[in-house]
Amino acid sequence: MAPQHCTGEKCEPVDYDYVIVGAGPAGLQMAYFLQKAGRQYVVYESHDKAAKFFEQHPRGRKLISLNKKNNFFEEETFNMRHDWNSLLSDDKEMKFTKYSDELYPDASDLHQYLNDYAHRFQLNVKYNTKVKKISKPDSTFTVCIEEAGGETTSCRATCVLMATGAMSENLPEDIEGIELADTYSKHDMDKDLYKNKMMLIIGGGNSAFETANHFSGSAGIVHVAFNKRIQFAWNTHHVGDLRAVNNNIIDMYHLKSLHSTIGSLVTKIAKNEKGKFVVTFKDLNTQWKVPGWLLFDMEYDHVISCMGWRYVNTQLFDEETINVELVKNNRYPKLSNCWETDTKNLFYIGTAMAAIDRKSASGFIHGFRYNIRTLFNLLEQRLFKQSLPHITLPTKDLDAVSKKIIERCTISDSLYQMNGFMCDVMVFDEKIGVTKYYTDLPFRHVMEKPEFKDAKHVFLLHLSYGFDKFGATAAPVDNVHAPDFSTNRCASFLHPYIEYYSHGEYVDQTELQESLIVRYDDWSNANFPQWTSSANENYIKYYINDKLKWSDKVFNLVPIPEEIASSIFIPLNEEEMSRLPPLWEKSECKPSQELLPRSPELVQKRHLRQPWRKYWTL
Known part of the structure; x- marks a missing residue:
C-alpha cells in the first residue's frame, strides 16, 4: 500500500x-x-x-x-x-x-x-x-x-x-587570517613533518587536545590556545567536554615539560617573509593598576584550528x-x-x-x-495515531509501581545515559484505578503533551546529579565519601529523582540516595533493601492517599529510620570536632570533607594562610 x-x-x-x-x-x-x-x-x-x-x-x-x-x-x-x-x-x-x-x-x-x-x-x-x-x-x-x-x-x-x-569545520569568524591555518580535518598526521617545530593548536576541546597529544613527542613546543575555561568531563559530567584520555598535554604543562596551554584569545594570524606564522594574542591581565588587555605576538611553524x-x-x-x-x-x-x-x-x-x-x-x-x-x-x-509505549499497573497495587521504579533505576540504560534529560512518566488515573507507566520521554517535552499536562496525578522519574546543592566551589572530584543517609536531599552523584505534578504544575520532588554503581535492588542494599523501595512508595502514597485511602499512617520519607541510622553512625567526639575544618560555603548541603587534620593548630594555620577558600580540603 x-x-x-x-x-x-x-x-x-x-x-x-x-x-x-x-x-x-x-x-x-x-x-x-x-x-x-x-x-x-x-x-x-x-x-x-x-x-x-x-x-x-x-x-x-x-x-x-x-x-x-x-x-x-x-x-x-x-x-x-x-x-x-x-x-x-x-x-x-x-x-x-x-x-x-x-x-x-x-x-x-x-x-x-x-x-x-x-x-x-x-x-x-x-x-x-x-x-x-x-x-x-x-x-x-x-x-x-x-x-x-x-x-x-x-x-x-x-x-x-x-x-x-x-x-x-567550525572556523571562528573573529580571527583575522584564520584561513591560513590548517584544520583538524585536513592537517597532515605525519609526525616527522613537525619534528622539533613550534606548533599552535587553537581550541579547548577534545579534538584540540587529541591533536596536541599526537604531536607532543615529536614537536619541540606545542601550545594549545583557548579563550575560555576548560570544561573537564570529570567536573561537568558531560561526555563532550575534555576527557582524561586526551588531556596529557595539561599534565606536561604543569610538570613544565615545554608544552603549554595558553588562556588567551587569538585575534590574528599572518605569515612573515620567512614563511612563519605570526599569531597575535589578546590576554586579560587583572593584576595591573587598571586591569586591561595585553597584546603580544608569537611565531610558529604550524597552526592548526580545532574548533569543532x-x-x-x-x-x-x-x-x-x-x-x-x-x-x-x-x-x-x-x-x-x-x-x-x-x-x-x-x-x-x-x-x-x-x-x-x-x-x-x-x-x-x-x-x-x-x-x-x-x-x-x-x-x-x-x-x-499510535499510543506511546507504556505498561498498565493497578494503582492500588502500589508495590508493583514501586518495583517498576526500582527496576528502572537499577538496570535502565536510557535514563542512565540521558540523565537530566530523559524521564519516565507515571499517570495515576483515579477513575479507572490504573497507573500508566511511560518510559523515555524528553523531560521538557512531557508537560507540552495534553495527556500529561491535564492529568491530576503525574510523577516523573529521572536520574540526575546533585552537585548544584553543594555550592559553587564544591569540586565534584573532591566528593569521595559516602553520602549522608540521614537525608534524601544531599546526594551528589547520579541518583533518582521523583517529581510530582498536578494539572501540569510542579508540586514537589523527592530523591533516593545515591548508589556507588547506580543500582537500587537487593544487591546494592543487601542489608536494608527496604530503604529505597519504601522511600519512593511512601512518597507516592503521601500525595495520592487522599483519594485512594490506604491508611492514615504518616509515611517516612527519609531513606533510613533513626533507629537504624543510630546503629551504624558514630558521632565525632569533642576532640575530633575540634579538628574538623570549617565549612565556609553557605550551601544547602555541606561539601565532602577529607580526613581530619592532625591538630587544631593545623586547622587555624591553614585558615590564616588561605582565608579566601570557600570550603576546606586538605
Missing part, C-alpha cells in the same frame, strides 16, 4: 512516509525502527558506504566512547550503560562489543560495525545519492536528489529527518518554504523539545540533537540512540 499524507479529511499520495538524509549511526538507527514498524522510508547517502565520517575521524583513530565489555552484572540494558558504540536492535549479536576488546576502540572497527549493521537488517539505504534541495511547497516535502550517474530526480515525503552529522563542527548546511533547504534557524554561534539548528525545527515535520537527529542538551550524551551514539527511539515513538503517535 502506497503511503499517504493526510491533513484533516484530505489525503495525498506520497512516495515515502519518511526520508532520512545521511547513513551515519543516527540515520541507520532511525531506519531500523522504521523498517521494524513497516513504514515506507528511504535513506539517502552521498557516499558509497555508511558512516563515511569514521573512515577519517577522529584523526588519531582512537574513539573516546567506552567499549567496556565486562560489567559484573548480566542484564543487557545494564551493560548497555557501558557500551557506548552499539546501536539498538533486537539482535543480541549486533553489539559493537563483539568487534573490539579495547576500552577505547579504533574508529575503523566502528566504521565496519555500522556498515555490518546496515547490511544485517537490509536497511533501505540508497548510496551514491546526494540530496540537492529540500522544499515544502505544500503540507508535504519535495526532496530533489542526484544519483551516481548524474541523473536528477525527486520524491515526496511526509517527514524529513536530517541525519547529516558534522557538515563542516557545524551541523547544518542551510543551502540544502529552499529558503522560501523551509525555515531552519541557527543557534550557538550558527553551529546548531534551533530545535524544539522534541527535536523539530521551525518547519513542521522536519527534524534533526544524531549529533545535532545536542542543540537542546548539554547535560547528557545527545551528541554521541550512546545518547542519541535513545533520543531517536523516543522520536520514532512520538512520530508514530503524531502521524499514525
Whole structure:
C-alpha cells in the first residue's frame, strides 16, 4: 500500500512516509525502527558506504566512547550503560562489543560495525545519492536528489529527518587570517613533518587536545590556545567536554615539560617573509593598576584550528518554504523539545540533537540512540495515531509501581545515559484505578503533551546529579565519601529523582540516595533493601492517599529510620570536632570533607594562610 499524507479529511499520495538524509549511526538507527514498524522510508547517502565520517575521524583513530565489555552484572540494558558504540536492535549479536576488546576502540572497527549493521537488517539505504534541495511547497516535502550517474530526480515525503552529522569545520569568524591555518580535518598526521617545530593548536576541546597529544613527542613546543575555561568531563559530567584520555598535554604543562596551554584569545594570524606564522594574542591581565588587555605576538611553524563542527548546511533547504534557524554561534539548528525545527515535520537527529542538551550524551551514539527511539515513538503517535509505549499497573497495587521504579533505576540504560534529560512518566488515573507507566520521554517535552499536562496525578522519574546543592566551589572530584543517609536531599552523584505534578504544575520532588554503581535492588542494599523501595512508595502514597485511602499512617520519607541510622553512625567526639575544618560555603548541603587534620593548630594555620577558600580540603 502506497503511503499517504493526510491533513484533516484530505489525503495525498506520497512516495515515502519518511526520508532520512545521511547513513551515519543516527540515520541507520532511525531506519531500523522504521523498517521494524513497516513504514515506507528511504535513506539517502552521498557516499558509497555508511558512516563515511569514521573512515577519517577522529584523526588519531582512537574513539573516546567506552567499549567496556565486562560489567559484573548480566542484564543487557545494564551493560548497555557501558557500551557506548552499539546501536539498538533486537539482535543480541549486533553489539559493537563483539568487534573490539579495547576500552577505547579504533574508529575503523566502528566504521565496519555500522556498515555490518546496515547490511544485517537490509536497511533501505540508497548510496551514491546526494540530496540537492529540500522544499515544502505544500503540507508535504519535495526532496530533489542526484544519483551516481548524474541523473536528477525527486520524491515526496511526509517527514524529513536530517541525519547529516558534522557538515563542516567550525572556523571562528573573529580571527583575522584564520584561513591560513590548517584544520583538524585536513592537517597532515605525519609526525616527522613537525619534528622539533613550534606548533599552535587553537581550541579547548577534545579534538584540540587529541591533536596536541599526537604531536607532543615529536614537536619541540606545542601550545594549545583557548579563550575560555576548560570544561573537564570529570567536573561537568558531560561526555563532550575534555576527557582524561586526551588531556596529557595539561599534565606536561604543569610538570613544565615545554608544552603549554595558553588562556588567551587569538585575534590574528599572518605569515612573515620567512614563511612563519605570526599569531597575535589578546590576554586579560587583572593584576595591573587598571586591569586591561595585553597584546603580544608569537611565531610558529604550524597552526592548526580545532574548533569543532557545524551541523547544518542551510543551502540544502529552499529558503522560501523551509525555515531552519541557527543557534550557538550558527553551529546548531534551533530545535524544539522534541527535536523539530521551525518547519513542521522536519527534524534533526544524531549529533545535532545536542542543540537542546548539554547535560547528557545527545551528541554521541550512546545518547542519541535513545533520543531517536523516543522520536520514532512520538512520530508514530503524531502521524499514525499510535499510543506511546507504556505498561498498565493497578494503582492500588502500589508495590508493583514501586518495583517498576526500582527496576528502572537499577538496570535502565536510557535514563542512565540521558540523565537530566530523559524521564519516565507515571499517570495515576483515579477513575479507572490504573497507573500508566511511560518510559523515555524528553523531560521538557512531557508537560507540552495534553495527556500529561491535564492529568491530576503525574510523577516523573529521572536520574540526575546533585552537585548544584553543594555550592559553587564544591569540586565534584573532591566528593569521595559516602553520602549522608540521614537525608534524601544531599546526594551528589547520579541518583533518582521523583517529581510530582498536578494539572501540569510542579508540586514537589523527592530523591533516593545515591548508589556507588547506580543500582537500587537487593544487591546494592543487601542489608536494608527496604530503604529505597519504601522511600519512593511512601512518597507516592503521601500525595495520592487522599483519594485512594490506604491508611492514615504518616509515611517516612527519609531513606533510613533513626533507629537504624543510630546503629551504624558514630558521632565525632569533642576532640575530633575540634579538628574538623570549617565549612565556609553557605550551601544547602555541606561539601565532602577529607580526613581530619592532625591538630587544631593545623586547622587555624591553614585558615590564616588561605582565608579566601570557600570550603576546606586538605
